[in-house]
Amino acid sequence: MLQGIFIIFLFQLIGEAVQKFFDLTIPGPVIGLLSLLLVLLLLQRLGVAFRERFERDLESTSSALLGHLPLLFVPIGVGVVMHVSVLQGQLLAVLGVIFVGTVASIGFSALLMQRLQRRGSAR
Helix, strand or coil: CHHHHHHHHHHHHHHHHHHHHHCCCCCHHHHHHHHHHHHHHHHHHHCCCCHHHHHHHHHHHHHHHHHCHHHHHHHHHHHHHHCHHHHHHCHHHHHHHHHHHHHHHHHHHHHHHHHHHHHHHHC
16 A cells, blocks of 8 residues: 555655646646556556556555545645635535536546446447
8 A cells, every 4th residue: 555655645746746847737646647548558558567566556555545645635624614604605606616527527527437438348
């Protein structure tokens, strides 16, 4: 698990460095996550020998972290409660963004799932 955490933090650090160096508006952890995805896809295409261990370490670490995912929503809930007066004035806008974001996420996930299922059945 320690190796998996190291890999995740390493890619987050890389993402932060890229974000700061190029002064991008995209958050560093998102850049790190995308670069980790690219590395995983590249390792899969190349068939590198240590790929299985790399993926196994990441899978066990991410499963352990996902078990504690609800704890990550506590700071968000506290922030919402602290700034409820700001949200009251923008309630329709906030609800609209939440609705549009949810529909877009569900739609994108459905399209991606269809595409992945088609690709899996073609093999």
